[in-house]
Amino acid sequence: MEKIFLEKIGKSFLKKLDYFGGISGLFFYSLWEMLTGDRRGNRIVTQIVKKQLLFTGYNALPIISIISLLLGVVIIIQSVTQLMQIGAEDMIGKILIITMLREFGPILTAIIIIGRSGTAIATEIGNMMVAHEIEALESMGIDTLKFIVFPRLIGAIVSTVCLTIYFATVGIIGGFLIASFQLTIPFSRFFTILFSNMQITDLIVAILKSAVFGAVISIVSVYHGFKIKLSSTEVPQATTKAVVNALIFVFVSNGIITVLFYI
């Protein structure tokens, strides 16, 4: 009985190890290939990177704007009204930096990107596997790490970083402008408080977090897409796994980075 139990734990551990190995291998090999591989094909790969930036970054602007603006309004109204009652309105800057820039900005942007682009990446690659399109690329001597993985990786990293900064900016400025109908605190005072509480570490952490999230989302989605073998019924299952695992990775890495920088 004990033996079976230990065997199960061992197998599960090996499976997890294999999964982590696969994910990290995919990440490092694609970077390595791009840095050391054949320069030919770079022009067409650059075009794919641009398409990824357009889809993952630019096309996500409307949804990011709405969510950040509404969240900004709620946080500003809630915190300013409460803090003013106890005469601690100077704290508003700190609260906004923590919520919009350090924590909610990167996390919510990552969740939106998982929903929009992570699913799209896993589905697209899964369908390409089923239709033998990946095999066809290989048969033409096209490196799939360079042609498929790298553009999605770079597209997701750059987009997540830019969208996170955009999220925080729109959330704070736009949120204040809308909330100013309800508030008595002047614009100049609001920004003096905000910037006096902002440190360069906050910006670095936001950029670092979003870069890690972008990398995690793209690699996990690509990995699950590539895992599909023959049947199109595997595609939705792989997409679900990609979403769930990307969320777990994002929250875990968020926790790790926060602990590393602020404790």
Next chain:
Amino acid sequence: MDAKKTIIKVENLNFRYPEDTNYILKDVSLKIYQGEFVIIIGPRGEGKSTFLKIISGLILPEEGNVFYDGINLRGISKKDLMKIHKCTGFVFQDSALISNMNIFDNIELPLRYHEIMPEGEIQKEVEKMIKLINMENDKFHLPAFISMGQQKMVSLVRALITNPETVFYDEPIANLDKDSREIIVKIMKQTKEKGVTSVVVTHEIEEFSSCVDRIIEFRNRTVYDIRKP
């Protein structure tokens, strides 16, 4: 024929898919010579398509040896494998065109990726290929909007546009209309005449009777017979 250079050499090849306990290929040994037009026949499920993918380097062998132009595909480096893929072409049974690229982009993809020729020449070369398959009016359509026969023709010219030294064809004319079959067979014959090695998995031997050099028959998951037509 023996004086010709061996381009593909297979020695005691056994193969099974990782998820399968049964071997799909058992003790396969054969040679294919440069410039030959070889047809592989046999009942369905005998591993012919798998064999084609193994000798083309799309699936790597684990038991036995497969040499392409003297390079052993077993344990081959990625760099060497890419080199082999670059000088070979593969026509897939289900065409395998890139679904989000139009016909023109599909055909020019290998040329543009490998940057074999300047942009202007690529354009001309692709136009020439499109004309060859009479698809001038469909060149900006996505693969989903053209017929199966047209998809197969696009897949064929995409494989040929880099002037490969060997082309692997997996059921190139199966389930196609008469016109598409005629165009495909004509292009395949012209390709053979240029000295390109052709390995064809097909059930329609009679269509290639005028150009076939040898017929390899698979039965019981191994080479049953090798004969001249």
